[in-house]
Amino acid sequence: MIDAYTIQILVVFGINAIMALGLNLITGVTGQLSLGHAGFMSVGAYTAAIMTLRLHTPYVLNLLAAGVVAGLSGVVLGFPTLRLYGDYLAIATLGFGEIVRVLFLNLEITGGGLGLSAIPSKTNLAVVYACLGITLYVMSKIQKSRVGRALMAIREDEVAAIAMGVNSTSLKVQAFAVGAFFAGISGGLYAHYLTYINPNDFGFMKSIDSLSMVVLGGMGSLPGVLLGAAVLTYAPEKLRFLQNYRMICYGAFLVFMMVFRPNGLLGGTDLRQLVKASFKGLNWGAMAKQGARTREGIGGSKDGIA
Amino acid sequence: MALLELKEITMQFGGLTAVDHLDLRLEEGVIFGLIGPNGAGKTTVFNLVTGVYKPTSGSIYFKGERIDGKPPYSITAMGISRTFQNIRIFKSLSALDNVKIGRHCKSSMNLFHSVIPGPFTAREERDIEEKSMEYLRMVGLEHKKDILSKNLPYGEQRRLEIARALACEPKILLLDEPAAGMNRQEKTEIMDLVRRIRDTLGVTVFLVEHDMKVVMGVSETVAVLDYGKKICEGTPSQVQSDERVIEAYLGRRARRTRKAV
Ligand SMILES: Nc1ncnc2c1ncn2[C@@H]1O[C@H](COP(=O)(O)OP(=O)(O)OP(=O)(O)O)[C@@H](O)[C@H]1O
Ligand SMILES: [Mg+2]
Numbered sequence: 054m055i056d057a058y059t060i061q062i063l064v065v066f067g068i069n070a071i072m073a074l075g076l077n078l079i080t081g082v083t084g085q086l087s088l089g090h091a092g093f094m095s096v097g098a099y100t101a102a103i104m105t106l107r108l109h110t111p112y113v114l115n116l117l118a119a120g121v122v123a124g125l126s127g128v129v130l131g132f133p134t135l136r137l138y139g140d141y142l143a144i145a146t147l148g149f150g151e152i153v154r155v156l157f158l159n160l161e162i163t164g165g166g167l168g169l170s171a172i173p174s175k176t177n178l179a180v181v182y183a184c185l186g187i188t189l190y191v192m193s194k195i196q197k198s199r200v201g202r203a204l205m206a207i208r209e210d211e212v213a214a215i216a217m218g219v220n221s222t223s224l225k226v227q228a229f230a231v232g233a234f235f236a237g238i239s240g241g242l243y244a245h246y247l248t249y250i251n252p253n254d255f256g257f258m259k260s261i262d263s264l265s266m267v268v269l270g271g272m273g274s275l276p277g278v279l280l281g282a283a284v285l286t287y288a289p290e291k292l293r294f295l296q297n298y299r300m301i302c303y304g305a306f307l308v309f310m311m312v313f314r315p316n317g318l319l320g321g322t323d324l325r326q327l328v329k330a331s332f333k334g335l336n337w338g339a340m341a342k343q344g345a346r347t348r349e350g351i352g353g354s355k356d357g358i359a
Numbered sequence: 360m361a362l363l364e365l366k367e368i369t370m371q372f373g374g375l376t377a378v379d380h381l382d383l384r385l386e387e388g389v390i391f392g393l394i395g396p397n398g399a400g401k402t403t404v405f406n407l408v409t410g411v412y413k414p415t416s417g418s419i420y421f422k423g424e425r426i427d428g429k430p431p432y433s434i435t436a437m438g439i440s441r442t443f444q445n446i447r448i449f450k451s452l453s454a455l456d457n458v459k460i461g462r463h464c465k466s467s468m469n470l471f472h473s474v475i476p477g478p479f480t481a482r483e484e485r486d487i488e489e490k491s492m493e494y495l496r497m498v499g500l501e502h503k504k505d506i507l508s509k510n511l512p513y514g515e516q517r518r519l520e521i522a523r524a525l526a527c528e529p530k531i532l533l534l535d536e537p538a539a540g541m542n543r544q545e546k547t548e549i550m551d552l553v554r555r556i557r558d559t560l561g562v563t564v565f566l567v568e569h570d571m572k573v574v575m576g577v578s579e580t581v582a583v584l585d586y587g588k589k590i591c592e593g594t595p596s597q598v599q600s601d602e603r604v605i606e607a608y609l610g611r612r613a614r615r616t617r618k619a620v
């Protein structure tokens with residue numbers, strides 16, 4: 054039999070992988086850099102915890118609600134922000150993650166800084182892997198479909214995608230909703246596994262964690278994301294003495310990947326392309342007034358789209 | 360009724376008037392050439408027709424319906440499709456996937472269809488694949504379907520972009536300098552392709568091109584733009600012999616040479 058420690062690592066890997074697969078749809082497939090994905094996980098975790106503690110609803114319902122509420126928060130975040138491009142979006146998602154954290158630290162229903170505890174322990178290996186299986190199935194189906202191709206088109210060249218009839222705003226919101234849904238499920242699983250949650254469990258660090266998982270294996274590649282989640286779940290266990298330097302390690306790691314393995318270990322899309330698209334400089338306001346409506350027109354090149 | 364009609368279109372960027380009170384009429388089934396010196400406003404005209412820019416003033420009609428102000432994706436869905444002067448293919452996707460994305464408007468499968476399989480989804484997916492292959496074949500790239508488009512040679516990337524634009528079965532195809540950077544043989548192939556697009560698919564072609572041999576060779580009507588204004592319109596031979604056109608193209612240089620002599 055497997056020992057308790059191994060089971061714990063396997064469970065945590067599964068939870069991380071579900072979350073990273075959600076983020077992969079947003080960042081790896083659609084090319085929208087999100088720095089606040091842990092915010093969705095937090096929404097999911099708290100939804101499940103509050104439902105079970107206050108309403109004593111069954112576990113499966115809690116998980117579903119966790120996904121749905123997180124998905125809805127993805128839509129709420131998506132509508133105003135996905136009209137933004139590049140660095141604005143990165144900052145908006147980062148802000149979202151922080152707002153969720155600060156909000157939950159100050160609300161009564163979320164238990165403030167103490168968080169929520171005595172959540173029934175329900176999550177086990179079987180449930181996590183069933184959820185992971187479903188997530189993988191859904192993601193692989195999406196990626197091979199009309200919608201998935203359109204999402205990739207947005208990542209590759211949004212101007213051309215729109216010219217091909219892709220309603221990019223609507224599809225980006227949908228990608229955010231689905232990605233957030235799975236982050237929510239992962240949060241629900243987490244709450245019912247650890248049995249206590251605290252807003253700080255879902256901080257900026259957690260968002261960077263999952264971003265690194267997506268980047269390490271290869272953005273857009275499902276096996277890549279699984280590998281990234283496995284490595285970055287296991288490695289910190291073995292490198293606990295580095296705990297205080299995590300930020301530095303991740304920073305160095307992301308730069309390293311960008312320089313030497315921009316396509317990840319298993320060959321996803323180019324990380325440099327994402328970063329370039331995401332940090333294009335902030336001098337867009339002036340040109341936006343001139344009537345251009347798309348990224349390129351707003352600031353990509355001086356002469357607009359050619 | 361003209362298929363596409365621009366009425367008094369003006370587009371200003373800050374102080375610069377890129378298109379100046381332009382009137383154009385394209386009848387269905389024509390190959391219409393638009394030429395003009397660098398910076399004349401040709402690409403801007405395409406961006407206006409496809410909804411990338413909203414004109415400062417004037418109106419644009421497609422099949423009698425006013426389209427300026429509509430979002431670009433819905434203009435495409437109505438039947439206007441384009442290529443770009445600086446090729447904009449989906450670089451890290453295969454040639455076939457590029458064309459499949461071109462068929463986006465021809466299908467309505469949404470997120471739920473992609474996740475929940477069924478005979479409808481399978482049939483639709485097969486249809487997308489078959490039709491996309493047809494367009495790849497039309498531009499002679501069927502044997503390159505699985506190659507990442509960024510690894511295709513330049514000339515083939517241009518043709519792939521045309522296949523992608525055709526995949527949505529447009530009424531009118533806007534080609535922005537399709538022969539740019541091509542050698543003589545490739546240019547002949549492009550001219551042949553443009554003719555086939557109109558003759559076999561019945562698609563109206565709106566062509567911007569610098570290469571005179573190409574535009575004059577395939578277009579039935581040519582309009583000349585200079586500083587955003589239409590200075591001449593007519594058959595290729597009429598346009599070629601027009602004083603104002605020669606002036607616009609050779610302009611100062613011609614005058615200077617004359618003075619020097
Ligand atoms: N988004 C924009 N913002 C500011 N100026 C622009 C923009 N788009 C085009 N222009 C300007 O409008 C003018 C017309 O540009 P356009 O690209 O339409 O010319 P063109 O006829 O296509 O030239 P070329 O033959 O070089 O492609 C140019 O002076 C260009 O600098
Ligand atoms: Mg141009």
